[in-house]
Amino acid sequence: MAQKEAVQKEDRHVHVAFVGNPNCGKTTLFNAVTGAKLKVANWPGVTVEKFEGNIEYEGYELKLVDTPGIYSLSCYTIEEQVTRRCVQDDDIEVIVNVVDASSLERNLYLTLQLLELGKPVILALNMMDIVKERGLEIDLHRLPEMLGDIPVVPVSAAKRTGLDILLHAVVHHYVEGPKEDIMNYGPGIEDRLARLEDMMRSNYPSHSLTRWHAIKLLEDDEQVRREHPIEIREVADRSYEKEIIQKKYQYIEEIVEETLFHKEKKAAQTDRVDAVLTHPFWGVPVFLCIMAMVFFLTFAVGDFLKGGFEVALAGFSEAARMLLLRIHTADWLVSLVVDGIIAGVGGILTFLPNIFILFLALGILEDSGYMSRVAYVMDGIMGKVGLSGKAFLPMILGFGCTVPAIMATRALETEHDRKKVMVITPFMSCSARLPVYVLFSDMFFPENPMLPAFSMYVIGLVISILVALVMNRAEKGKVNDSLLIELPEYKRPNPRTIRTYVWNKLRDYLTKAGTTIFLASIAIWFVLNFGVTGMVGDTADSFGAAIGRFLVPVLAPAGLGLWQIVVALISGISAKEVVVSSFAVLFGVSNANSTAGMETIISNIRRFDPSFGPLNAFCLMLFVLLYVPCAATIGTIRKESGSLKFTLRLMAFQILFAWLVSVLVFQLGSLILG
């Protein structure tokens, strides 16, 4: 024992990276291993999220990091660059390669690349249940042999089995160190590699990973060539990447031949589901029905759950006022807390059930594997406006929140396409605009509130596609038909994954309510309760009213000629929900989203503008849909586009466009409705 102890490494901190293909269940496995103690940060230099977790196992402190899903360690996409930089780093001591056992052949390609790094690799075989379902068997003795005796551990990320064995393998393998090379590329390439390795060693004596770098040099890899400029022309006259890839796949075919057995042939369930969901004709209608269902649930179930929240909020607001008055708080402070903060923040919280249902539905769609089908289904329509079907994925995410949607444009191949999608994605109604729709539909369309609210989603979608079409025509663009996306196996959504996803989104919403909306509510309260003479009794004398009145003539043609609406719209740039909280603060309503609150708001609006009716409300919703997105989105667009000029021009376009459309609708509507 003592001897074994001595052999064990002194350093008991082990850095482990989880690496794998997209859709292999890597993140689910990572969450299962690390539990809830996740740390979220960004990878250096990019806004790709980086998840880290620490656990202790057998006396070792394991620092685990989840990397973005990739197919290859090349550097064509941001995800590939991020993952590659991470695993190349000397810090990472052990690599857990998560593999979808049901598509072993493709997944092993990344495995062979990882093995070339010369670091300990552990293969976590996930999705073994699908393998079984399909009547397949994997030889778990031969597979590790053919991969150079690395540990191969069957795990189930969803059922949380095999996790202990996996962690034990990590620790054990860390102590033991890496295994020998297994790939032999044949004399022509191996000779060149040997010479390149010598060159690497003499040029960079302290460098580890020499074979990896030699291979990458032979592939004429851009990053390695830039970071390690060696004159290699006499060794390699051209890129040997094609041959190297083919050799790897040849070896994988050998592995699959020897380790994968077909017991019985079963048709994959996925193909039967796909026959309906990706049907050449029915695919699009089915997709539209699914989205309609999502929004129906969001409004109907969300509204049903809202009742409880309203009662609680009204009670809390009243209790706070009583308490503050009892302890003789100054009047202005009572007003700030109750009319400013509780009204502003609390009103937003009552929309939590709607937001919850929306993200639950989006989470299920994503985890089940349907989302990438949408890219295929919508490819024809998107192709006509010069974008690939993939461009539709950020747009769907935009129904949840525009910020991650803008980030998701990274998956697109060209800078040009990314910017185009950044222009149209803000037109997709995000969850923050939902409270505005719900409130104004309930107030002005009491018979059928779901229709105008739902129409905002359709109008947003249609406008975004039309704008893309006009842009494509203007630049004489062609039809885009270079879609390339993997369609993963359909699976039952994992409750744990969904829970994490929905909770993260709700936490973001709550955080926003506690920070941005909180501060915005205070700011609005000040702007509305103070004027040139100090604190004012009537908001009509406040700074806010002065600013609002200044802009009233601009918005009057759109039926929005009230200084209160102008103030609400301006403050809505901090976050779209603030439009609702502003109305609450403006009209002294403790909960805008309650029957009494709505009546107060309507009667107040009518006091200033007796003709304010459904058409005005519709134009307000339309304006909120189309005008500049929230500050967080603007910041993200600035960061992701890397251009302030682009961002400013986009904002100018959005304001002008929102104004034009709502003026048009109001003027035409007034004519028709007489």
Added chain:
Amino acid sequence: MTLYEGEVGVSYSVQGLSMEDGLTRRLQALGLNEGTRVKILNRKKQGALILSVRGTRLAVGKHITDHIEVCAAQENSVKEKEAGD
């Protein structure tokens, strides 16, 4: 013939890829090389295909499938592979 001209439900063997280098490399990393067997699972009017490649499904646009040269795959080996699809 090109893969785009193929029929649903039929397997083909890839003969060559002729498109931009970056795209070629990405397809190769996904397992689409010379000699790889590909089965067309589904197709749209506008041209995107769903392919079965090495046990996974890929949705691929016309621009790409138009530049993949294929020939009909041999019958006996097709059966073997299909079981893995």
